[in-house]
Amino acid sequence: MTLLADSPTSAPVTHPRPVPAAFRPQGRAHVPGWWRDAIGVATWTSMLVVVALWVAGGGVQALAGWAPGVTSVGRLTGLVSADLLLVQVLLMARIPVVERVYGQDELVARHRLVGFWSFWLMVAHVVAVSIGYAASAGLNPFVQFWELVVDYPGMLLGLAGTLLLVLVVATSIRWARRTLRYESWHLLHLYAYLGVGLALPHQLWTGQEFLTNPVATVYWWTLWAAAAGSILIWRVALPLYRSLTHDLRVEKVVRETPDIVSVTMRGRGLDRLDPVAGQFFNWRFLTGPGWMRAHPYSISAAPDGLSLRVTVKDLGDGSHALAAVKPGTRVWFEGPYGRLHTGVRTRRKVVLMASGIGISPMRALLEALPQEPGDVTLIYRARREADLALKAEIESLAAKSGARLFYVLGRRIAGRDTWLPETAAGLSDAQALHQLVPDIAQADVFLCGATAWMDAATAAAIGCGVPADHIHTERFSW
Ligand SMILES: Cc1cc2nc3c(=O)[nH]c(=O)nc-3n(C[C@H](O)[C@H](O)[C@H](O)COP(=O)(O)OP(=O)(O)OC[C@H]3O[C@@H](n4cnc5c(N)ncnc54)[C@H](O)[C@@H]3O)c2cc1C
Structure with a gap:
């Protein structure tokens, strides 16, 4: 046949x-291949640095005894786990070069992988530190765990952060993810930022590496500031700036099939955005309460510097609402993103x-x-x-x-x-x-x-x- x-x-x-x-391949969307290696090297280096901090804090010597040894392993897993948490945040911060090197699909896959390791190392950290301290003090590990939480500075915050991260991980397991509406899952996922933030103080206030070594404290603050700064710059400030300066508005909505519409938008200076055919943006059509949630849609026509067009299938509330969007509606956006474009x-x-x-x-x-x-x-x-x-x-x-x-x-x-x-x-x-x-x-x-x-x-x-x-x-x- x-x-x-x-x-x-x-x-x-x-x-x-x-x-x-x-x-x-030409243009901004094309990134030389060595960037991938550079990002990989930076990630592994950050892990090596935290291992070095652990060694400098006497981590290896502590392995000689049972109780201090288990505590020391707990410290190491905690440090690497926290480092990976920050890597996770950086992976999803929409840093342009990272976004262009990996593209959305690979970023999501790596975010999941790094999240998996970070989570289980965090669990290992909690268990090992509780057992190690309990063995030193001759206490039941559960009693010890509770004492750690209530007696040590920053630990209650750390516990709250850990619980939030557990919630995020549990709702990201595939079957749980499928049973939740995307909106609910996404909202819950945002709690991860809070979880990461709450975990910081207990490390700086109780971690042996930070109490004894100011270089470690500076390094850690720098890493946290870089992660928080990246989110603020690329996920908040830049999209807001671009949305305001390009003043994108719906020009027309065309029905393509019974369940597909195309929306053309016009704005100022769109050539400066430099999107490439095949890329996508996260769009917010400012029509009412739904604007809070951005929807990713690819551009369906080669960009001409004057307008952008998306073609959207009605699959749920957000995409359904597009058919009724009125010309003149303001549109906020994040992007351009994605690696499925002419440049690859x-x-x-x-x-x-x-x-x-x-x-x-x-x-x-x-x-x-x-x-x-x-x-x-x-x-x-x-x-x-x-x-x-x-x-x-x-x-x-x-x-x-x-x-x-x-x-x-x-x-x-x-x-x-x-x-x-x-x-x-x-x-x-x-x-x-x-x-x-x-x-x-x-x-x-x-x-x-x-x-x-x-x-x-x-x-x-x-x-x-x-x-x-x-x-x-x-x-x-x-
Ligand atoms: C990179 C990318 C490009 C896309 N380009 C297009 C496009 O050009 N045309 C088009 O019709 N659709 C596109 N989509 C899919 C589109 O984003 C979803 O269909 C839309 O957001 C559904 O929202 P809803 O409120 O209508 O439906 P909901 O009922 O909220 O969701 C319907 C389904 O879409 C998925 N979804 C919802 N929101 C998102 C989101 N923000 N990110 C990822 N998945 C989501 C959910 O898993 C769910 O299964 C794209 C998705 C991605 C990730």
């Missing part, structure tokens, strides 16, 4: 050619794969990618033709640029994790992709859509010989 035969267009297959200079291209050939509303950034990429006929292929997966958003625009762009365009329509195949519809059930995922794009192994692949679909499409691309680092993704839900 063949998927190609059912597809509406197909341009001649061209052979891989090197990426000409004009097609190479490494090859001349590009395959854009979208499912459902994942077409939004792909439509912008199709327009913005420098290309010659046959260089770019767009594969657009939807259930029915009526669900295809931006169809006329996409066809006109493909006709102009000579991009290949395939619609892959139909219901999902029951009981199979696949990017294909029922009509292609006779093909493996990689076979079907290879049929559509025989030279895909020489291409960069950009993917956006529902999580399970993206996983299947990624596996198919890898199965066709595309190296994992040439596959660029953006997930619309975490």
